Amino acid sequence: MADELGLRERKKLRTGEHISETAIALFLRDGFDRVAVADVAAAAEVSKKTVFNYFPTKEDLVFHPLRDHVDEPARVVRSRQPGEPPVAALRRHFLAGLAAADPNTGLADYPEFLAFQRMVMEAPSLKLRLMEQWIRSEDGLAEALAEALPAEEGDAPSRAVVPRVLAGQALAVQRALTVCNLERMLAGERARDALAQATAEAELAFGLLAKSFP
Known part of the structure; x- marks a missing residue:
């Protein structure tokens, strides 16, 4: 059970990293204000609901890599x-x-x-x-x-x-x-x-x- 939980948590972390990295790449290419969360979801191949499950706000997508600082x-x-x-x-x-x-x-x-x-x-x-x-x-x-x-x-x-x-x-x-x-x-x-x-x-x-x- 502990191993299963660890695997689940690691998968969640990888998904969050993928969504954030995808979003930042889009923001840098097209501009933060010109990219919608729906665009991020489509590029990351997840639902818009999934994006919000991981990141309550659009700004959270940008600052996710800096959270530990x-x-x-x-x-x-x-x-x-x-x-x-x-x-x-x-x-x-x-x-x-x-x-x-x-x-x-x-x-x-x-x-x-x-x-x-x-x-x-x-x-x-x-x-x-x-x-x-x-x-x-x-x-x-x-x-x-x-x-x-x-x-x-x-x-x-x-x-x-x-x-x-x-x-x-x-x-x-x-x-x-x-x-x-x-x-x-x-x-x-x-x-x-x-x-x-x-x-x-x-x-x-x-x-x-x-x-x-x-």
Whole structure:
């Protein structure tokens, strides 16, 4: 029974991946606003109802590949090395991403990534969904920081606000760095040529951020 359930779950995952990949290919080719869910269903050879069973909204089709990154900042803090401050862990993770040309740092220049970013920026509903993901990331990071930071003196509301403020600062830094890198890539710069400057900017920004952390 356990093996059967595992097979069923794997099949569902493959179906979801197939539908999302098919949808993104159509969106990139024809434009997000010009492709209907019925078009996605036809191209993926499933029913429209099946698409909605997997993806409640059209925007979910686009952000499905990025779903695991929403909780990434919180995971970085929770899995940091013994004695490592949270901001140091976030800095280390971001710098490693730059070195690896991780798309989540904005420092990636392959055509599919750039086309995806242009699509998101051109569709208001996708930009709104991206902002919602940022808020979810901030909420998750605030929870992780509340576990990681030393207890503050004072009343409960004062103690509760510190992790949320710091989470907002941390993600603001990462977003600013990512946007700067993405702008370079969209302007035609190569990732390898921008790496040194992007690394220096990250070191500076995280250095400023570290002053806000206990």
